Amino acid sequence: GEDVEQSLFLSVREGDSSVINCTYTDSSSTYLYWYKQEPGAGLQLLTYIFSNMDMKQDQRLTVLLNKKDKHLSLRIADTQTGDSAIYFCAESGTGGFKTIFGAGTRLFVKA
Amino acid sequence: DGGITQSPKYLFRKEGQNVTLSCEQNLNHDAMYWYRQDPGQGLRLIYYSQIVNDFQKGDIAEGYSVSREKKESFPLTVTSAQKNPTAFYLCASRDTGTEVYGYTFGSGTRLTVV
Numbered sequence: 001g002e003d004v005e006q007s008l009f010l011s012v013r014e015g016d017s018s019v020i021n022c023t024y025t026d027s028s029s030t031y032l033y034w035y036k037q038e039p040g041a042g043l044q045l046l047t048y049i050f051s052n053m054d055m056k057q058d059q060r061l062t063v064l065l066n067k068k069d070k071h072l073s074l075r076i077a078d079t080q081t082g083d084s085a086i087y088f089c090a091e092s093g094t095g096g097f098k099t100i101f102g103a104g105t106r107l108f109v110k111a
Numbered sequence: 112d113g114g115i116t117q118s119p120k121y122l123f124r125k126e127g128q129n130v131t132l133s134c135e136q137n138l139n140h141d142a143m144y145w146y147r148q149d150p151g152q153g154l155r156l157i158y159y160s161q162i163v164n165d166f167q168k169g170d171i172a173e174g175y176s177v178s179r180e181k182k183e184s185f186p187l188t189v190t191s192a193q194k195n196p197t198a199f200y201l202c203a204s205r206d207t208g209t210e211v212y213g214y215t216f217g218s219g220t221r222l223t224v225v
Binding site for chain 1: 115117151152159201211217218219221
């Protein structure tokens with residue numbers, strides 16, 4: 001079945017760039033998403049990319065999509081301590097009725 | 112402000128009890144979802160509803176039940192048949208009228224069996 005995989009932990013220094021990676025298996029994925037979860041809270045949609053795009057930039061966030069390798073990445077420029085959270089990669093097909101989430105990458109930002 | 116409200120934030124259940132988690136949204140979204148989150152695992156889909164008075168089982172529906180009598184409300188009951196209910200439960204909704212299918216999530220309910 002469909003699967004989304006991501007590494008569980010990433011540690012960076014404040015001011016550096018963070019790159020969180022994700023791979024997915026469903027070749028029919030139409031939409032790919034990045035969500036952020038702060039401690040004890042729900043998930044917040046950060047950004048998304050359509051499968052016919054290679055890149056999307058939104059302020060400090062850059063999403064890169066390699067559809068051939070089914071690889072998605074999220075780059076956070078000038079990472080701040082407030083960026084410390086769990087980041088979830090997710091994908092859905094057309095219609096979006098069933099979204100598959102990865103296990104989440106916990107980002108630690110050291111001051 | 113529009114959003115999703117989950118209550119209570121913390122819930123304790125004794126063995127053999129049924130408990131109901133509340134989820135209310137004022138976003139006028141048609142679709143609503145319940146997910147379970149365990150440490151180190153992704154979100155697992157319990158139930159979802161695309162329209163009032165209709166809902167479908169997700170990947171881990173056993174031991175859970177839902178109802179969708181109103182567009183705004185999608186309560187989840189964790190029954191005594193659910194053998195390992197301790198987890199963080201997240202409710203979400205989605206606007207089916209838009210091209211982007213991202214979810215809006217509530218702040219979650221942490222359920223603990225005592």
